[in-house]
Amino acid sequence: MARTNGKETNTNQKPASPESEEQLYHWSDVAAEKVIREKGNKKQYTVAAGITPSGTVHIGNFREIITVDLIKRALEKRGKKVRFIYSWDDYDVFRKVPKNMPKQDFLAKHLRFPIVDTPDPFDCHESYAAHHEKEVEMTVPRVGIKPEFLYQAKKYRSGEYADEIKKALENNEKIKECLNEYREEEVDEHWLPITMFCEQCHKDTLTELRWLGGYAVSYICECGHQETFDFKKKPLVKLKWRIDWPMRWHYEKVDFEPGGKDHSTVGGSYDTGKKIVKAVWGRDAPTYVMYDFITIKGAGGKMSSSKGDVITLKDVLEIYEPEIARYIFAGTRPNKEFAISFDADVLKIYEDFDKCERIYFGVETANEKETIKHKVAYELSYIGTIPKTIPYQPGFRHLTTLLQIHSLDVDRAVLYFEKELNNEHDRKRLRARAECAKNWLLKYAPEEFTFSVQEKPTATVSPAEKKLLHQIAEKLTGRQWTDTELHEEMYILCKNNDVQPKDFFAAAYRVLINKEKGPRLAAFILAIGAKKVAALFTSV
Numbered sequence: 001m002a003r004t005n006g007k008e009t010n011t012n013q014k015p016a017s018p019e020s021e022e023q024l025y026h027w028s029d030v031a032a033e034k035v036i037r038e039k040g041n042k043k044q045y046t047v048a049a050g051i052t053p054s055g056t057v058h059i060g061n062f063r064e065i066i067t068v069d070l071i072k073r074a075l076e077k078r079g080k081k082v083r084f085i086y087s088w089d090d091y092d093v094f095r096k097v098p099k100n101m102p103k104q105d106f107l108a109k110h111l112r113f114p115i116v117d118t119p120d121p122f123d124c125h126e127s128y129a130a131h132h133e134k135e136v137e138m139t140v141p142r143v144g145i146k147p148e149f150l151y152q153a154k155k156y157r158s159g160e161y162a163d164e165i166k167k168a169l170e171n172n173e174k175i176k177e178c179l180n181e182y183r184e185e186e187v188d189e190h191w192l193p194i195t196m197f198c199e200q201c202h203k204d205t206l207t208e209l210r211w212l213g214g215y216a217v218s219y220i221c222e223c224g225h226q227e228t229f230d231f232k233k234k235p236l237v238k239l240k241w242r243i244d245w246p247m248r249w250h251y252e253k254v255d256f257e258p259g260g261k262d263h264s265t266v267g268g269s270y271d272t273g274k275k276i277v278k279a280v281w282g283r284d285a286p287t288y289v290m291y292d293f294i295t296i297k298g299a300g301g302k303m304s305s306s307k308g309d310v311i312t313l314k315d316v317l318e319i320y321e322p323e324i325a326r327y328i329f330a331g332t333r334p335n336k337e338f339a340i341s342f343d344a345d346v347l348k349i350y351e352d353f354d355k356c357e358r359i360y361f362g363v364e365t366a367n368e369k370e371t372i373k374h375k376v377a378y379e380l381s382y383i384g385t386i387p388k389t390i391p392y393q394p395g396f397r398h399l400t401t402l403l404q405i406h407s408l409d410v411d412r413a414v415l416y417f418e419k420e421l422n423n424e425h426d427r428k429r430l431r432a433r434a435e436c437a438k439n440w441l442l443k444y445a446p447e448e449f450t451f452s453v454q455e456k457p458t459a460t461v462s463p464a465e466k467k468l469l470h471q472i473a474e475k476l477t478g479r480q481w482t483d484t485e486l487h488e489e490m491y492i493l494c495k496n497n498d499v500q501p502k503d504f505f506a507a508a509y510r511v512l513i514n515k516e517k518g519p520r521l522a523a524f525i526l527a528i529g530a531k532k533v534a535a536l537f538t539s540v
Contacts, residue, residue: 025369026376027333032074035256035287045080045255047072048248048286049147050087053115053132055098058310059340060294062140066329067258067291069145070380077379085252086147090116090129091156091238093197093204100310112203116153129153139313143322144383152244159235162215164247166232168193168239169211171280175243178275182267193243196236200225242269246277249286257286258334264290291334297341311340318439319346321432324353327381331356342444350396350433353381361390392417392426399437401519404451405528408441410434416527451513453528457540459510466540468497468504469511473534481530487522511536 024030035045049068051061065086072082094115097107103121107128110118118128125131137149155161168175175193180186192211197204198221205222212218217237218228231237239247248254263269274285296311316325319342328349332338341349358364359371360378379386394417406412414430421427441450461469471493475481481489494501509518512533518524525533 025372026380028070028074028330028380029376031071031256031287031289032078035071035075036078036080038284038287039255042255043081044083045075046083046085046253047075048085048087048252048254048257050085050089050150052089052092053129054092054094054096055132056100056310056312057132057136058312059316060310062313063291063294063329063334064258064260065136065140065145065147066143066326067289067334068256069147070330071256071289073380084147085150085254087150087152087248088129088133089152089244090114090127090133091153092241094118094128112205114153114197114202116151117197117202135312135314139317142317143313143326156238157235159232161239161247161251162232162235164251165194165237165239166215168243168247168280172211174279175276178272178279179242181275182272193240194237195240196238198223198225199227199236242272243276245269246273246281246285249273249277250281250283254286256289258289258291261290261292264288289334292337295337295339297339297343297345316340319436319444320349321429321436322383323381324349326383327353327356327377330377330380342440344446344449346440346444347397354393354395356381357390357393363390387425389422391429392421394430394433396433396437397519399434400441400445400449401524402527403434403438403441405453407452408438410438448517451515451518453512453532454514454536457511457514457536459507459514459540461507461511461540462503464497464499465504465507468493468499469507469537469540471497472508473537476525476530476534476537481522481526483520483523483526486525487520490522508537511540 024033039045047068049064051057051064068084068086072084075082091114094107094111094113097104097111101107101121107118107121110128115129116127120126120128120131122131125134133149133151140146169192172191172193176187176191192209194209194211194217195204196206196209196217196219198206198219201221201223203221203223206219207222208218208220210218212228215230215232216228217231218226220226229236238244249257259268259270265271270285270288277283277285313325320328328340331352355364356374356378359366359374365371366374399413402413402416403410410431414427414434417430421430472490475489475493476486490504491501494504505521506516508521509515512518512524512528519527
């Protein structure tokens with residue numbers, strides 16, 4: 001298909017693909033090829049996502065946003081123009097007050113209101129909906145995502161969808177057939193595809209809603225208010241969710257949109273939407289990918305905005321660099337459930353990303369399939385133009401050590417790497433990673449990863465260990481050492497003094513950080529500074 005003056009026309013061109021089917025090792029490439037195959041070889045595609053801002057938009061919700069962005073990139077890699085729309089369903093009803101919201105009683109008074117008309121309990125935005133929308137809109141550009149945001153309350157209230165609503169009403173029997181196919185009990189004879197909020201009390205508490213033909217409807221509300229009006233002149237009517245979704249597929253000419261596990265069940269909103277969009281608007285449903293839930297490692301269960309037990313993208317970016325936040329999703333199939341880690345696994349995720357980067361730049365090798373998957377994952381993760389040479393990779397674990405040696409002073413920690421940095425990009429990455437390491441140490445690091453270098457040792461050591469520590473101190477001040485040379489020298493001294501290495505290491509850690517274990521000792525001593533360690537060892 002191709003787009004001409006807003007209309008779609010068939011072309012006979014074969015889908016432009018940079019890879020053969022056999023080489024589509026990454027899920028985003030498979031999905032992009034599926035879009036082209038199902039929707040035709042068009043110059044431009046529309047990809048879509050959306051959510052009701054009923055509470056904090058959490059990292060599980062972000063999975064939909066980034067899934068669409070990754071498919072967008074895969075299509076762009078194939079030379080396609082892509083329109084990415086993100087709909088805020090802020091004309092939905094406010095059903096439940098999330099537990100993490102302030103002013104619970106105040107919000108409770110607005111239950112059954114449109115979310116867009118519910119006040120912001122934080123007193124910083126024009127509405128409850130806007131508060132949650134703006135947080136997302138300010139955060140997603142940090143991970144290189146810039147969709148076109150659509151506000152459904154504005155669209156409905158402007159009358160933009162009036163003709164589509166009328167068409168749905170005219171095809172009410174067809175819609176009911178689509179819904180009843182999956183229902184044990186059929187919808188009742190008075191069922192309509194529309195709903196609305198009372199103009200007087202602002203709630204959706206209607207006792208009667210009738211369509212009188214054309215654009216005319218009448219309603220009676222629990223509050224006693226009743227009215228007959230033309231919804232083209234007074235646009236108060238909206239479509240119910242299961243009809244609203246397929247209507248917008250048609251209206252926005254959506255080619256791809258994913259859906260959560262809950263929407264993907266047999267008879268779920270995607271199944272009914274697929275039938276409704278065909279029956280009413282004569283259009284095929286978008287190419288679809290199901291994405292699974294995300295949990296927080298150690299928390300159990302899926303996150304819920306209404307319950308308030310959530311982690312946001314902003315929270316994730318305190319611990320993970322933006323590229324690594326993208327990598328977590330790019331490297332995992334959407335239909336696979338996984339947990340976002342904030343424990344010791346953070347170290348491994350940084351190491352995995354650095355390995356992916358080394359494979360991309362050919363510094364490290366893997367088999368053909370793994371190399372292609374890593375290269376695609378890296379391209380999808382990177383924000384901006386990928387440099388021609390591999391960026392400097394400061395070890396996350398090493399940064400946690402340096403930060404703690406320097407009392408979490410980021411400036412002093414990054415100074416350690418100054419001679420190894422090649423450009424401004426390296427400096428920015430180093431500082432960003434150091435800030436993430438600091439946040440991890442302050443908020444999530446397990447106890448075995450945290451320490452504080454002692455000012456005055458309080459540890460008890462044996463006479464033999466004391467003698468050995470004094471000898472190490474003398475060696476430290478006598479010359480410049482590499483960590484390998486110092487490591488070997490310590491083993492020699494242990495042997496000469498008939499002290500078991502494990503006993504010596506434990507004694508050294510007790511003196512340095514008041515713990516039995518710690519970072520690799522030789523490198524740790526040199527990072528602290530030979531002079532300072534020598535003073536600590538000789539003071540016992």
